[in-house]
Amino acid sequence: MFVDKVKIYVKAGNGGNGAVSFRREKYIPHGGPDGGDGGDGGNIVFKVNPGMHTLMDFRYKRKFAAQSGENGRGSKQTGKNGEDVVIEVPPGTIVRDELTGLVLADLRYPGESRVLARGGKGGKGNAHFATSTRQAPRFAGEVGRGQERSLVLELKSIADVGLIGFPNVGKSTILSVLTSARPKIAGYHFTTLKPNLGVVEVGRGQSFIMADIPGIIEGAHQGTGLGYDFLRHIERTRILVHVVDVSGSEGRDPLEDFHVINRELKEYSEELVQRPQIIAANKSDIPDSEANIQRLKDALEPMGYKVFSVSAAQNKGFAPLLNEIMRLLGELPEIPSFEEEEVDVYRPDEAESFEITKEDGEYTVSGPAVDKLLGRVNPDDYESLQYFQRALRKLGIIDALREKGVQDGDTVHMGGWSFDFLD
Ligand SMILES: Nc1nc2c(ncn2[C@@H]2O[C@H](COP(=O)(O)OP(=O)(O)OP(=O)(O)O)[C@@H](O)[C@H]2O)c(=O)[nH]1
Ligand SMILES: [Mg+2]
The missing domain is CATH 3.40.50.300 (P-loop containing nucleotide triphosphate hydrolases)
Incomplete structure (x- = not known):
């Protein structure tokens, strides 16, 4: 069977976690923070292979995921970046975003390539967060999520x-x-x-x-x-x-x-x-x-x-x-090509969505934004909680809760935690 239109799913790698670590040295009880950064996640890259003539291979493999970045380690060791996944396509392949229908890439020439899902940035290790007043940060920086999307591949051969x-x-x-x-x-x-x-x-x-x-x-x-x-x-x-x-x-x-x-x-x-x-x-x-x-x-x-x-x-x-x-x-003019409609493919907002529900006077916040945030907060650490609160504000979660009518003292649930709302 000749396959000239397929839908596939791609997911770039997430960034690795930044490390929370402190220097250990003989006779020095409290070493400074030395957590290294996480590596960046691998990208999903499309590349033209002139030896291919159909999209047949995609009938059997429709999901592609790139590696995550490695976690950072102590002694300021940075994690390794995740490897890119290179998806080969025949010349004349047009890639659209399934959601919007926009043409992301018009891949025509042998060897031409394009990054269509970008890996997330690795989180910064705690070594970055030391200041004169905060000498022992017990948290690491935000981890970027790899972009994920459904793509429609179409083969439109190019002939004169x-x-x-x-x-x-x-x-x-x-x-x-x-x-x-x-x-x-x-x-x-x-x-x-x-x-x-x-x-x-x-x-x-x-x-x-x-x-x-x-x-x-x-x-x-x-x-x-x-x-x-x-x-x-x-x-x-x-x-x-x-x-x-x-x-x-x-x-x-x-x-x-x-x-x-x-x-x-x-x-x-x-x-x-x-x-x-x-x-x-x-x-x-x-x-x-x-x-x-x-x-x-x-x-x-x-x-x-x-x-x-x-x-x-x-x-x-x-x-x-x-x-x-x-x-x-x-x-006659050259063969008309498709205008690529999206140059910057990275859409961080996709990873930062959340939802608020209210039941019996209590509020629950859920979604990727929350999961991501809680994954790097230490609830027993005061500074980490401060950081958490700032992040809630930055993500718009505080404003959204207010809009839903939350009052000081109301209970808010978030990923297994519960706390009293206090602005
Ligand atoms: N006499 C004669 N027969 C021809 C000529 N060109 C093609 N044929 C015959 O017409 C028949 C169909 O030829 P194809 O080239 O397969 O036709 P096609 O247009 O590609 O057909 P489809 O692929 O079915 O759309 C074959 O039996 C050919 O041998 C011609 O110039 N003269
Ligand atoms: Mg024919």
Whole structure:
């Protein structure tokens, strides 16, 4: 099965905890704080591997998590950073944030890479918190959480020219005579089930990439045939070569076919139907196709289309078609790329959410912000509690409690602790 759209989940590593530690030396009873910093969490990095052509591998592995940073240790030893996880994708992969639908990355070129979930910063060890009035800090700094998010990966192959048309008109045969690609060719509908790419060498070092996609039929936009999902592969081409069968061998009218396909294209995208189209009138080797070729020319040339009579079976008539393609490619702008909409991917607020509930006059605060905070506070230590209170204020928890109507003396529960509220 050809996989060209998948949803995956990524989680960057959390920062390691800063250490709470004091120097121990002979004859010195109270050494100064020497807790080292935690290491940073590993990032989730995407990288283009030109050897990949589908998103198939992601059918089996959809979750990726990077290592956390190591905890800091005594003697001011910093923990090691977590290792990055590198996710390889084929060229032409677009990564969207599932939540917002925004394009985070358009990965096109071999070796191109992007960090799409950033690891959390390691916590500072207690060595950082000593001041002249606080010589023995019994707490460590805040630990950053690794970013986590659901991503949608979409493969939109990048080709200069896309071959479109009804099934069985000879699209794959054309790709096979013009390039070294060897797509399956057969005399029935929907032989091609996945897009194929090939390089057309035009001589003097000039070349372009051509893509062949499964046949489109009437009603494709409602899912008839193979549907029109495959059109995303030619969305980023610069020219469409519209292949029609002029032999009338299937009892269809090539001119009618031409209009049907364009109606389907339009259903998919107003923009795609505007793309320059060149008509390849194929199977011209079959007797009595002359009349159909003339009809196509009479109807379409006044509309601005160029019609080329070709035979893929006999490899005839392609030189003028290729010349026209080269001429157009020289004039047309580069393949449109997706604008990446989010440059800074780190959203600390995601990790700092909390919720307040009230029951029987008592308040409960819960959520990642609370878990994170309580994880590094020592309830038996006065300074640590002061730090805790400042953090509650900074996170907006005090204000939120007030908004909910909390009064001095009310009971507040937080991650297994209970205390009386006193502002
Ligand atoms: N006589 C003749 N037959 C052709 C020509 N081009 C293709 N064919 C035949 O037409 C049939 C369909 O060719 P394909 O290249 O598989 O057609 P396709 O458009 O890729 O079809 P799908 O993948 O099903 O959409 C095959 O039997 C080919 O041999 C041609 O120029 N002349
Ligand atoms: Mg085909």
